[in-house]
Amino acid sequence: MSSDLQPLILALRDFAKERDWEQFHSPKNLAAALSVEAAELLEHFQWLTEEQSRSLTDGKKGEVAQELADVFLYLLQLSDKLGVDLLDAARAKLIANGQKYPADRARGSSKKYTEI
Numbered sequence: 629m630s631s632d633l634q635p636l637i638l639a640l641r642d643f644a645k646e647r648d649w650e651q652f653h654s655p656k657n658l659a660a661a662l663s664v665e666a667a668e669l670l671e672h673f674q675w676l677t678e679e680q681s682r683s684l685t686d687g688k689k690g691e692v693a694q695e696l697a698d699v700f701l702y703l704l705q706l707s708d709k710l711g712v713d714l715l716d717a718a719r720a721k722l723i724a725n726g727q728k729y730p731a732d733r734a735r736g737s738s739k740k741y742t743e744i
Contacts, residue, residue, distance in 0.1 A: 632715065637708050640701060655709050662702040669695035 644650050672692050673681050684692065707714040728741035737744055 633704065637704055640705055640708070644705075653705060653709060655706060658702055658706040658709060662699060662706060665695060665698040665702055669699055 644653055672688065672695065704714065733744045
């Protein structure tokens, strides 16, 4: 894993070890927990209009930040368990998306790459 994230990953490992939680942190369980936390993040936006979602109050932003952190931490744990360098994977995916969605063809469109 990238050295940028390594201190946080090590802290997550220590956190789980101190609580004897490694036994529960299978890739399957971490993926499920990630999905649950992503749903909790979505819940904050569920009934908002597009404009409301762009102008959250400070209090709501704080609540959303907590959910974002939960998603991020589970994602880091899952990538750590699977031996995936998340930053390398993200960089590679950005390149792949650039190839699937060339700016000159995708600009201003929400269509899937197979439709542009």
